[in-house]
Amino acid sequence: KEIFEQPQAIRDTLESRITKNTVLVGAFGPNANKIFSQIKQVQIIACGTSYNAGIVAKYWIEDISKIPCNVEVASEYRYRNPILQDDTLFVTLSQSGETADTIEALKTANKINKNINTLCITNSAESSLSRISDITFFTHAGPEIGVASTKAFTTQLAGLMLLALSLAKSRDLNPVLRGRIVKALRLLPETIAESLLSKEQMIEIAPNIANKDNALFLGRGIFYPIAKEGALKLKEISYIHAEAYPAGELKHGPLALIDENMPVIALAPESEIAEKLISNLEEVKARGGTLYVLADPSINMDVKAGKLVHMPKCDFFMTPIVYNIPLQILSYEVALLRGTDIDQPRNLAKSVTVE
Numbered sequence: 001k002e003i004f005e006q007p008q009a010i011r012d013t014l015e016s017r018i019t020k021n022t023v024l025v026g027a028f029g030p031n032a033n034k035i036f037s038q039i040k041q042v043q044i045i046a047c048g049t050s051y052n053a054g055i056v057a058k059y060w061i062e063d064i065s066k067i068p069c070n071v072e073v074a075s076e077y078r079y080r081n082p083i084l085q086d087d088t089l090f091v092t093l094s095q096s097g098e099t100a101d102t103i104e105a106l107k108t109a110n111k112i113n114k115n116i117n118t119l120c121i122t123n124s125a126e127s128s129l130s131r132i133s134d135i136t137f138f139t140h141a142g143p144e145i146g147v148a149s150t151k152a153f154t155t156q157l158a159g160l161m162l163l164a165l166s167l168a169k170s171r172d173l174n175p176v177l178r179g180r181i182v183k184a185l186r187l188l189p190e191t192i193a194e195s196l197l198s199k200e201q202m203i204e205i206a207p208n209i210a211n212k213d214n215a216l217f218l219g220r221g222i223f224y225p226i227a228k229e230g231a232l233k234l235k236e237i238s239y240i241h242a243e244a245y246p247a248g249e250l251k252h253g254p255l256a257l258i259d260e261n262m263p264v265i266a267l268a269p270e271s272e273i274a275e276k277l278i279s280n281l282e283e284v285k286a287r288g289g290t291l292y293v294l295a296d297p298s299i300n301m302d303v304k305a306g307k308l309v310h311m312p313k314c315d316f317f318m319t320p321i322v323y324n325i326p327l328q329i330l331s332y333e334v335a336l337l338r339g340t341d342i343d344q345p346r347n348l349a350k351s352v353t354v355e
């Protein structure tokens with residue numbers, strides 16, 4: 001249900017925050033623009049799925065607004081002595097706004113340097129995280145009940161794209177690119193709806209994953225965090241061990257794992273490094289691995305007993321969001337076949353309010 005609510009969730013997140021071709025100055029509240037124009041680096045902190053959203057954002061922020069951005073898991077950040085400069089925008093990401101590690105990491109940051117500016121992107125406007133942040137961006141995903149985060153992730157990404165655009169706008173950077181991205185964002189609910197149609201193909205693939213003990217997810221560049229998110233969803237709800245790798249790392253170790261019992265799920269959008277990814281996938285094929293490839297319609301490759309699924313055509317900046325949708329559906333269908341409790345996986349809580 002929550003997977004299929006994503007087109008509307010995205011509409012609600014974007015509502016009153018963009019016009020036809022620009023992000024509104026007030027999208028992050030009245031004081032944000034002044035702060036955005038002054039900061040010189042971004043530090044993102046989060047856990048789990050929210051952390052994966054943060055890694056996607058690093059690519060967008062550095063690419064679109066040319067501001068250096070670091071991303072770190074909250075549970076590690078809070079226990080080291082990080083260097084934080086005055087002109088840092090410290091961003092916490094949290095669906096619940098109640099994750100203990102993320103709250104403590106923010107408190108740690110405020111102790112290290114009280115001059116930093118803090119922004120939280122959360123689905124709970126009245127949360128503890130919101131109360132201790134300078135700025136709150138509310139994602140409007142609606143209540144997310146499933147422990148496995150889906151629509152919260154997608155709406156976080158929409159919010160993070162608005163952040164990248166707002167940072168660029170505060171510096172008058174890349175006006176043409178910004179206009180193009182806002183137009184693509186307006187089309188995003190329809191593109192996600194199209195992507196949801198991949199359900200039939202995911203139902204076909206699911207039995208080949210459900211009867212295995214392991215799975216490998218591959219992506220390159222901004223698709224590495226999407227591969228990580230695909231692996232996290234699969235392990236959380238189906239209890240299959242899954243790992244994600246940037247495909248170029250294969251020959252530095254994980255290629256040794258490849259045989260007929262290791263399904264490989266790969267993300268192949270049209271990009272500058274699509275050819276390199278395809279050659280990584282050829283290496284998997286040559287070692288007997290079965291490939292399930294989500295690809296741009298322009299990409300054709302022989303996947304033998306595996307499956308090639310063509311994704312809807314969309315602006316490159318929207319592809320991480322769009323390609324994540326079939327990965328959510330695939331995990332759901334695999335879990336359904338294995339008879340696990342999809343909404344409430346064993347050993348997990350929706351909101352991790354203790355360490």
Ligand code: M6R
Nearest residue numbers: 048049050094095096099148149
């Ligand atoms: O509420 P938060 O976004 O702070 O939660 C962070 C993680 O606990 C959460 O994303 C977790 O990884 C989900 N179960 C993933 O589906």
